[in-house]
Amino acid sequence: MAEKILEIKDLCVEFNTDRGRIRAVNGVNLEVFKGKTLGVVGESGSGKSVTALSVMRLIPSPPGKIARGTIDYRGENLLDIPFDEMRRIRGNKIAMIFQEPMTSLNPVFTVGNQIEEVLELHQTELSKEQRREKAIEMLRLVGIPSPDKRITEYPHQLSGGMRQRVMIAMSLACEPDILIADEPTTALDVTIQAQILELMNKLQKELGMGIIMITHDLGVVAETCDDVAVMYCGQIVERAEVKELFNHPQHPYTKGLIESIPSFDSTTGERKDRLPTIEGMVPSLFDLPDGCNFQDRCDFATDKCRGSEGEPVLKSIGTNHDAACFHPLS
């Protein structure tokens, strides 16, 4: 069993808005292991990114607030430690890649400056020359050709894929324990996506970091993750090892998600008539129903799901497989 490096317990994050208080993340439990990738999937607004930002303690406050829970990193609760201490961990031990490589880099500094800045903050023992050398080495590591020239260029001189590589180089400069990747390839073309995912996989093997992969693309999950958590309306509705989840989804929402991906039977060339869909839409966080949040879109919903016995809680339904459902599919 791999070493557990991060454990999120009962995390609740609330936001105050003009229309009242919403709970964007509601009782989330997650574990990250050394050298493994945890996938977090869900649709927009399901709380994936807020969970990630909580780990980094980057939830804007106000309006946001971590209402409850602990985030345990190697025996330390990240939510209790002082701000200065957190600064030492953020970017150094736990790093993050954001979705938009276009807006996450500073346009008025060269990419070299931006990588060196990370080193200057966290690896104070390095000299200026050593930092430059390390920055070039990082760019080479992420597969940027002629890194000694690229290092003096500005973000606008690089393509989208190159910028995302720079982001990865920046986040890995301090060889973090944990890398949080928030939709790292969503803005990229498939061919570039394949390059970046391959790169992350290779670097994970070399550096042994734990990765939290946040995505809405189940294809990316199937190809990169070891474990998967499915989120819906701020809660984890199912969690399992990746093959188990795809082969035996237990929560109707997970099953619906997997089925609604267009698939093509290339052996026969036959096309399915209609795509299976999940009817309806995600309920508003302002107006969540009693009981299970998925009840209105679920084919199996009963009175139990509509609140007669409270909310379904995430519980074990098999080896290393949890679901929050009163009527798991099995």
Next chain:
Amino acid sequence: MSEYLLEVNNLTKKFPIKGGILGREVGAVYAVNDVSFKIKKGETLGLVGESGCGKTTLGRSLLRLIEPTSGEVFFNGVDITKLDADQMREMRRKMQIIFQDPYASLNPRMTVGGILAEPMEIHGLFKDKEERRKRLLQLLDQVQLPADALNKYPHEFSGGQRQRICIARALAVEPEFIVCDEPVSALDVSVQAQVVNLMMDLQKDLGLTFLFIAHDLKVVEYISNRVAVMYLGNMVEVAESHELYGGARHPYTKALFSAIPNPNPNVTHDRIILEGDIPSPMNPPSGCHFHPRCWNATDECRGSYPPVTEESLTHAYRCYNPNQVSK
């Protein structure tokens, strides 16, 4: 009349690059370069390629929302590139477009009823008040929105519902041909499936013809009868969609389709990882534009652009070495 609704011959769109103090033309980007294809009545032609390959420019040139530089576009046997502005407006009643972003393409100050009635006003259709109301309700019904949507504003709807409004607006003038420019790319997976189903149903019921542009290859493959692949302004391969996965001839098509992440963790497939990025369209490589990233490139490929090879009625490609596609 021929069985083809749309016939495009040697369509080219050149964007000049101006530079220097005098603003003289110092170069040009061929966003669409010598593209020819046909679309049958009732057919869906998918159009895929990486960002910047000219998909959107091609789609808009067909409606002359971007004026093509040269080439012919025959719609129902009429070359629309020769029409004047009035005739073209008349023609656009038959040719509509749906845009990618359902948030940006609806006027937030207009009610849904107003949005749907506007194209009818422009084209002078359904002038009678009662008749128009009936038509509006019929449109909402076709895209499965409730009748009370008429008096609501776009912000009251979710992304998927807004895209339904956009579809209804395109249908308002009873078109024959719709260019769908990334209509489901901005939507969540579960909603995306609903909209894809809706579009396929509408096509069947109303006999529509689609040009379906998307970068999500799975959706394109699913919805299209045939798929065209573009690379740096050129159409490199056209084939029936079920042929593309296994029977692709062009190495770029092979690489593109092998790059799709497979949502099935039980199988591992061999992936062709392309080296490098798309070259700059301002300064494309000589010969076949794909040769710097191609693992089969020969001197011939570096010399001149490969001609179109028509393997069958439905399958054509532009490559000198189409059979050595394994890597």
